Amino acid sequence: MTTRPRSIAAAVLVAAATLASGAVEAGEDAAIGRALFRRAWVPAPSATRADDGLGPHFDARACAACHPAGDRPAPALDRSGELPRGMIARAARPDGSPDPTYGHQLQAEAVTGLAPEARIRLVVSGSPRRFAVVASALADGPPAPDTVFSLRLAPALFGVGAIEAVPEAAIRALADPDDRDGDGISGRVSEVVDRQGDPRLGRWGFRATGIDLADQVAAAFSGDMGLSTARRPGPHGDCTESQTACRAAPAGSPDSAGEHEIDEAIVARIAAFLETLERPEAVAPSPRRAKDTARGAAIWANLGCAGCHAPLEGAGRTIWSDLLLHDMGPGLAAGDPAHPLAREWRTAPLLGLGDRLARRTPLLHDGRARTLEEAVSWHGGEASAAVRRWRAASPADRRALTDHLSTFR
Ligand code: HEC
Ligand code: HEC
Numbered sequence: 001m002t003t004r005p006r007s008i009a010a011a012v013l014v015a016a017a018t019l020a021s022g023a024v025e026a027g028e029d030a031a032i033g034r035a036l037f038r039r040a041w042v043p044a045p046s047a048t049r050a051d052d053g054l055g056p057h058f059d060a061r062a063c064a065a066c067h068p069a070g071d072r073p074a075p076a077l078d079r080s081g082e083l084p085r086g087m088i089a090r091a092a093r094p095d096g097s098p099d100p101t102y103g104h105q106l107q108a109e110a111v112t113g114l115a116p117e118a119r120i121r122l123v124v125s126g127s128p129r130r131f132a133v134v135a136s137a138l139a140d141g142p143p144a145p146d147t148v149f150s151l152r153l154a155p156a157l158f159g160v161g162a163i164e165a166v167p168e169a170a171i172r173a174l175a176d177p178d179d180r181d182g183d184g185i186s187g188r189v190s191e192v193v194d195r196q197g198d199p200r201l202g203r204w205g206f207r208a209t210g211i212d213l214a215d216q217v218a219a220a221f222s223g224d225m226g227l228s229t230a231r232r233p234g235p236h237g238d239c240t241e242s243q244t245a246c247r248a249a250p251a252g253s254p255d256s257a258g259e260h261e262i263d264e265a266i267v268a269r270i271a272a273f274l275e276t277l278e279r280p281e282a283v284a285p286s287p288r289r290a291k292d293t294a295r296g297a298a299i300w301a302n303l304g305c306a307g308c309h310a311p312l313e314g315a316g317r318t319i320w321s322d323l324l325l326h327d328m329g330p331g332l333a334a335g336d337p338a339h340p341l342a343r344e345w346r347t348a349p350l351l352g353l354g355d356r357l358a359r360r361t362p363l364l365h366d367g368r369a370r371t372l373e374e375a376v377s378w379h380g381g382e383a384s385a386a387v388r389r390w391r392a393a394s395p396a397d398r399r400a401l402t403d404h405l406s407t408f409r
Contacts, residue, residue, distance in 0.1 A: 026272065033273025036266055038064040041225055043111040044252040044261075053252020053261030055226040056114050056236060057107035059088050063220065063270070066154040074361045075153075077131070077368070080123045083108060086154035087367070088224065089120050089133050091147055094339045099147040101140050103238035105223050106149055114249050115139040122151065128374045131366050140243055148342075150334035152206060153367035159351040161275035164213050165314030166323065168201050174310055174322040185307040185382045187324030190346070195231065203323045206365040208346040213271040221262050227252065228260045229267055235260075279409065280355050296404025299397050304386045308347040320350035320408060329380020332364070343381055353408040372402050 039051060040061040046052040060066050066086040068074065075084035083089070089106040091099040098104040102117055110116040118135040125132070133149045143149075172189055179186035190208035194200045194215075204210025210219060218231035226237030228251075235251030252261035300306065310322040325344045330337035337343060345365060356363070357372060369375035379387045393401070 029269045029272040030276045031273075033269035033271070036063075036270050037067075037273055038062055040065075041227060044250045053227050053235065055109075055111040056246045056249035057110050057117055057239060058226045058237070059105070059107050059109060059224050060085075061225065063224075066224065068154075068156045068361075074359065075367070077122070077129075077153075077362055078124065080125075081121065083120050083122050083133075083151075087122065088152050088154070089118075089135065089149045090152055090334070091143065091149055092335060093144060093146050093148075094336055094341065096341045098240075099143045101240055101242050102138075102143055102147070103240050105238050106135055107226075107238065110246075111249055114245055120149075128370075128377065129368055131368050139245075148335035151366040153362060153365070155206075156280075156352070156356070156361060157274055158277050158279050158355070159317060159319070159349070160213060160277060162314040162317040162319050162351060163203065163321075163323070163349060164275065166203070166312045166319060167314075170312055171201060171203065171323045174312075175324055183304070183307060184385050185304075185326070187308065187322050187326050187347070187382075190325050203346070206345055206348075208323060208325055213274060214267050217267050217270050217274075218262075221267070227262045229262045230258070230260055230264050231267070233260060279352060280359070291403045292407045293400055293403065295397070296400035296402075299393065299401045300404050303389045303393070303401070307386065308383065309350050310347075317351060317409075320353070321347040323347065323349075326383070327381035328378075328383060331378050331380050334365070350405065350408050354406045355409075357402070357406055372405060373398070 041054040042052050042061070043054045043056075044052040054061060066088075068086075075086055077084060089108075091102050091104060091106050093099065106120060107117050108120045115137075117139050119137045121134045121136070123132040123134055124130075131151050133151050135149055174187060175189045176186050177188040190202035192200055192202040192209055192211060194211055200211045202208040202211055204213070204216040205219075210216035215231060218229040221227040221229055222232035222234070222237050226239075228235040228237070236247055236249070239246035241247070254260060258264060306320075308322055308324070308326055309320040311318045311320060312322065313319070323346060325346055327340060327343045328345050329343055332345060333339075333342040335342035348364070355361075360370065363369040363372075363375040364378060369378060376387060376390055390398070390401075
């Protein structure tokens with residue numbers, strides 16, 4: 001049956017109804033996405049085929065097990081011991097490539113009957129604290145001699161919709177790989193290649209390797225949980241060819257709607273849910289919030305922090321990042337500090353920083369920093385001049401800066 005409106009008024013009604021149902025669908029997708037974000041996946045084979053396929057190696061059973069998406073307190077990272085929730089161990093060789101045996105990530109869990117890749121411990125030392133990772137009981141023999149394991153802490157995902165919405169051209173416009181302007185800051189675009197072999201701009205993850213939100217969700221399903229999608233089709237996740245026991249473990253049933261363990265609609269709905277995560281549900285009161293002053297804003301401008309933490313806008317919010325890669329010096333290096341790739345990080349977006357400071361959420365890629373002061377003191381490399389100015393600032397100026405950053409929403 002064709003709809004043929006008899007009058008303009010009827011046509012408007014039809015259009016309005018179509019729009020409204022689109023909005024309802026978007027809301028429904030996000031609501032389902034929220035449930036999927038919390039769903040615990042199970043190993044195959046299972047009676048409930050729709051949610052099996054976990055592993056064979058994995059680090060957690062649910063996205064929400066690692067990512068705070070509400071009030072969950074930040075993990076305590078004060079003592080050495082088992083890896084806390086949300087922390088993972090990356091494996092990389094100096095050129096950034098994965099370990100030939102263990103892949104991109106060392107998974108601490110495995111399905112029944114298969115040994116986990118390793119026992120992984122967090123070692124905390126020093127003041128300000130620094131983290132190291134010790135892997136023992138490696139299931140498949142030694143890694144490559146030049147492989148380094150390093151830690152990452154799952155970030156809170158508030159404001160990801162804003163990061164996704166920043167136009168690519170705005171990011172490219174800030175790149176200055178050869179430091180032509182001579183300010184000591186030379187951000188470079190993360191150029192990655194998509195499934196079709198086409199060059200794309202990467203913006204997701206601490207090293208800006210993810211192309212878009214759906215791509216990052218698929219990468220999480222594969223790397224963190226061992227679940228396949230059209231974008232990451234291998235049902236054995238991060239298992240390499242040489243991990244024969246892992247390769248022989250049962251894979252999950254295809255999703256009812258597609259040939260992979262996870263259907264594309266699931267990826268899309270989780271991405272839709274993430275886009276609705278604007279800020280934590282219950283914001284902890286921040287005593288500093290009321291005291292923001294013009295002085296704080298002036299100090300922020302004078303220190304040159306915005307040379308990297310640029311006021312790029314997406315979806316009506318300022319993200320405070322150029323989304324470019326910067327050499328941050330040896331203190332933040334993951335691996336051999338002599339290797340440029342080990343020192344490179346995407347400028348951390350500071351959106352939601354006020355909430356995070358109030359909640360004492362751990363900062364930096366591995367969560368080692370407890371305060372703004374600690375986070376800044378770890379900055380080096382291209383940020384050296386900014387850090388020098390920050391160290392030279394008076395205590396009152398630093399307080400004004402903290403007050404200013406506490407207003408970042
Ligand atoms: C085992 C813990 C763990 C699980 C499970 C996990 N993640 Fe993550 N996630 C991380 C870590 C760690 C990072 C940072 C990775 C990096 O950049 O090296 C991350 C990064 C991300 C990012 C990028 C954030 C940014 O600012 O760039 C998104 C989006 C994300 N995860 C979504 C998901 C979704 C969706 C799921 C479930 C399908 C999921 N994650 C499951 C640990 C986890
Ligand atoms: C050369 C670029 C650059 C400059 C200049 C710079 N930053 Fe950063 N900033 C980064 C990068 C890259 C990270 C992420 C490092 C990591 O995760 O290990 C970061 C992380 C942070 C974080 C932690 C955020 C989080 O989510 O974990 C804070 C806070 C911060 N910077 C504040 C500042 C302040 C204040 C200044 C000025 C004194 C400054 N930065 C100058 C690049 C820069």
